[in-house]
Amino acid sequence: MPMENDPLPTSEQMTVLVAAFRQNPLPLLVVADGGTIAAVSDGACELLAMPREKVMGLNVADRFLPPLPIDRCLNQKECRDERCRREILPAEGQPVPVEVLCRPFSVSGESAEGGRLNDHCLLYISDTRKRDYEDELRAARLAKLSLLNQVSEALYGANLTLDQVLEAVLICITAGQGLRFNRAFLLLVDDEKNVLRGEIAIGPSNQDEAGRIWNDLAHQPDDLFSMMTSYDQSIKQTDAAVNAIVKNMTVPLDDHDHVLVRSMEQGQAIRVTPDMDLPGVAAIRQWLGCDTFAVAPLMTRSGMLGAIIADNAISGQEITDLDLEFLQLFANQSASAIENSRLYTELERRLIALRKAHEKQKEHQETLLRMERLSVMGETSAIVAHELRNPLVAIGGFARALVRNLDPDDPNHKYATIITEEVTRMETIIHDLLDFIRPQKQQRKEVRIDELVTGTVDRYQGEMQAQRIDLQLDLQSEDSVVACNPIEIQQVLQNFLVNALQVLPEGGRIEVRTRLMQGGVQVEVCDNGPGIAQEVEDKLFAPFFTTKPTGSGLGLTICQQIIKSHGGVIGARNRKGQGACFSFILPLPRNS
Amino acid sequence: MSKILIVDDEPHLRLLYENELRRAGYETMTASNAVQGLEFVETMRPDLVILDIRMAGMDGIEAMQRIMERDKQIPVILNTAFSSYKDNYLTWAADAYVTKSSDVTELVETVQRVLEKKATASG
Numbered sequence: 001m002p003m004e005n006d007p008l009p010t011s012e013q014m015t016v017l018v019a020a021f022r023q024n025p026l027p028l029l030v031v032a033d034g035g036t037i038a039a040v041s042d043g044a045c046e047l048l049a050m051p052r053e054k055v056m057g058l059n060v061a062d063r064f065l066p067p068l069p070i071d072r073c074l075n076q077k078e079c080r081d082e083r084c085r086r087e088i089l090p091a092e093g094q095p096v097p098v099e100v101l102c103r104p105f106s107v108s109g110e111s112a113e114g115g116r117l118n119d120h121c122l123l124y125i126s127d128t129r130k131r132d133y134e135d136e137l138r139a140a141r142l143a144k145l146s147l148l149n150q151v152s153e154a155l156y157g158a159n160l161t162l163d164q165v166l167e168a169v170l171i172c173i174t175a176g177q178g179l180r181f182n183r184a185f186l187l188l189v190d191d192e193k194n195v196l197r198g199e200i201a202i203g204p205s206n207q208d209e210a211g212r213i214w215n216d217l218a219h220q221p222d223d224l225f226s227m228m229t230s231y232d233q234s235i236k237q238t239d240a241a242v243n244a245i246v247k248n249m250t251v252p253l254d255d256h257d258h259v260l261v262r263s264m265e266q267g268q269a270i271r272v273t274p275d276m277d278l279p280g281v282a283a284i285r286q287w288l289g290c291d292t293f294a295v296a297p298l299m300t301r302s303g304m305l306g307a308i309i310a311d312n313a314i315s316g317q318e319i320t321d322l323d324l325e326f327l328q329l330f331a332n333q334s335a336s337a338i339e340n341s342r343l344y345t346e347l348e349r350r351l352i353a354l355r356k357a358h359e360k361q362k363e364h365q366e367t368l369l370r371m372e373r374l375s376v377m378g379e380t381s382a383i384v385a386h387e388l389r390n391p392l393v394a395i396g397g398f399a400r401a402l403v404r405n406l407d408p409d410d411p412n413h414k415y416a417t418i419i420t421e422e423v424t425r426m427e428t429i430i431h432d433l434l435d436f437i438r439p440q441k442q443q444r445k446e447v448r449i450d451e452l453v454t455g456t457v458d459r460y461q462g463e464m465q466a467q468r469i470d471l472q473l474d475l476q477s478e479d480s481v482v483a484c485n486p487i488e489i490q491q492v493l494q495n496f497l498v499n500a501l502q503v504l505p506e507g508g509r510i511e512v513r514t515r516l517m518q519g520g521v522q523v524e525v526c527d528n529g530p531g532i533a534q535e536v537e538d539k540l541f542a543p544f545f546t547t548k549p550t551g552s553g554l555g556l557t558i559c560q561q562i563i564k565s566h567g568g569v570i571g572a573r574n575r576k577g578q579g580a581c582f583s584f585i586l587p588l589p590r591n592s
Numbered sequence: 593m594s595k596i597l598i599v600d601d602e603p604h605l606r607l608l609y610e611n612e613l614r615r616a617g618y619e620t621m622t623a624s625n626a627v628q629g630l631e632f633v634e635t636m637r638p639d640l641v642i643l644d645i646r647m648a649g650m651d652g653i654e655a656m657q658r659i660m661e662r663d664k665q666i667p668v669i670l671n672t673a674f675s676s677y678k679d680n681y682l683t684w685a686a687d688a689y690v691t692k693s694s695d696v697t698e699l700v701e702t703v704q705r706v707l708e709k710k711a712t713a714s715g
Binding site for chain 2: 386389390391392393394395396397398399400401420423424427431542557558561
């Protein structure tokens with residue numbers, strides 16, 4: 001700032017200026033020709049640790065090391081600032097590193113050639129310790145931000161499980177390279193119970209442990225995975241105490257005044273100091289055994305996930321603004337990572353389920369294909385086997401006749417015997433093969449008899465409505481279950497129903513009843529038709545007997561065979577009033 | 593002496609069954625298809641019919657059905673290489689079902705049993 005053309009201040013102005021200069025908290029000195037200190041600010045007195053009267057008149061050369069370039073500034077026409085780094089020597093204590101800006105100016109100096117000469121020099125002194133501290137702070141911020149960045153990348157990229165993510169979050173909050181809290185507690189929202197519940201925690205339980213761990217971790221590299229590894233090695237076993245604490249933490253989410261809930265609802269980290277008394281704080285202090293702590297919400301766009309509580313219970317260190325700021329920042333990152341991991345886990349679960357379903361389907365398809373191939377092979381072998389059977393019967397049959405007719409001493413007797421034996425062998429092979437190929441008879445299934453009856457009767461609803469039949473169901477088998485081939489039993493019931501429908505006039509009545517009996521279930525189909533004529537009563541189940549012009553006469557015969565094959569009995573009777581009843585009884589399994 | 597009608601489209605089997613049944617003391621006659629078999633049932637009035645199931649043209653089961661429609665008194669034995677026919681409900685109407693074997697003993701014994709049963713039923 002050139003001063004050459006500035007008009008000289010008046011003496012009043014000077015008085016004010018000097019007073020202002022004196023009271024300046026920044027360290028300022030005015031040096032006159034020869035290096036004598038001509039004016040000093042409060043800031044400079046403080047820095048030199050001397051009262052003003054002692055500073056005045058001192059030579060700057062006595063207090064700055066190495067000497068300041070005063071000579072370069074004074075007695076010059078131009079006005080040029082000089083900057084340098086020096087150490088200042090206070091009256092007490094260590095030398096202080098400072099940066100000095102020397103700005104020359106002229107009060108009364110005049111050069112021989114005319115114009116003004118600089119005869120004074122203003123020294124702006126800045127304590128580089130403070131600046132270095134700020135630089136350090138800035139560097140720490142950067143380091144932490146970079147760690148946060150690294151952590152969030154790791155949390156997103158590594159497909160960690162939810163537990164791993166939670167663990168990583170807490171490690172970063174407590175690690176020396178991280179947020180440097182002593183202990184951290186993580187609580188998650190339990191939607192079902194509408195509470196915030198303590199999930200996991202890390203941190204030492206006492207000073208000794210803390211010392212050991214911090215020592216262990218001091219030389220760890222600043223990356224998440226080595227931090228997690230060292231966590232596994234040195235912290236995990238000391239977590240019992242904090243994890244016992246965290247398990248006790250439960251906060252109802254409808255307690256809106258509670259410091260944790262409030263922090264979550266406002267999306268704001270809160271620092272609780274010993275003088276603060278907010279709802280919920282007392283409980284947390286009791287859990288933690290410590291007055292000062294910080295809480296931070298775990299929030300995502302989709303809602304509240306939980307909260308973090310962090311404290312310095314072991315070291316008793318103050319929780320700074322910076323700490324809180326980082327906790328908040330980090331909590332935001334963590335919340336996204338936690339949600340991400342949850343979504344990922346859910347996706348993975350579904351993917352596995354889908355993959356399993358797909359594999360199963362593929363397996364079924366292969367089985368089907370194999371079965372189809374086998375079935376074609378089976379059918380072919382069955383045809384071949386059958387075709388071989390007739391010639392074998394002829395060969396073996398006549399060989400037997402030969403054996404019978406020949407004298408046992410005749411060598412041909414022996415040969416014919418061999419033929420019969422070999423044919424028998426072949427027949428056995430064919431028999432076994434056909435038995436094997438023959439499709440298995442449909443397996444018997446456990447069936448609720450009332451359901452089977454209802455299902456069968458339902459198929460005839462259309463016919464019954466057309467014929468305006470009054471259908472009465474009286475099912476009282478009490479949920480009895482019989483082992484049967486449902487298709488066959490349905491066939492019997494259908495036969496009964498069709499017979500009844502055929503003999504009934506329009507508006508007739510059909511009653512279907514089931515009843516539990518000793519060791520069995522009875523199913524009965526009764527009608528109010530003409531009944532069974534006496535002369536046909538004992539031929540009803542005989543094959544090819546029919547009273548219908550178009551009947552095969554096999555219906556009831558088949559029914560009888562079916563019921564017999566189920567170990568049951570079939571019967572028919574006339575009712576006392578009018579009509580016929582057809583019924584069958586199926587045995588119940590012995591254990592029921 | 594009971595008259596047995598053998599219906600089978602395999603000439604060698606007809607010969608075999610004839611031999612064996614005659615040896616057992618029965619009078620036999622044979623038909624090479626179902627239609628001829630039905631004709632013989634009408635004209636020769638056999639006491640028992642042995643029917644092969646799988647034959648060209650009308651099969652044994654249909655033939656059985658026709659025989660039973662005309663005269664329910666004539667017993668029918670189904671004799672076949674296909675044991676699977678046992679699952680066909682219609683075969684249940686037969687008096688007996690014998691799976692073909694080079695050992696004709698089962699067939700001969702079945703004939704004997706069915707005839708005895710008929711004799712007791714009618715007698």
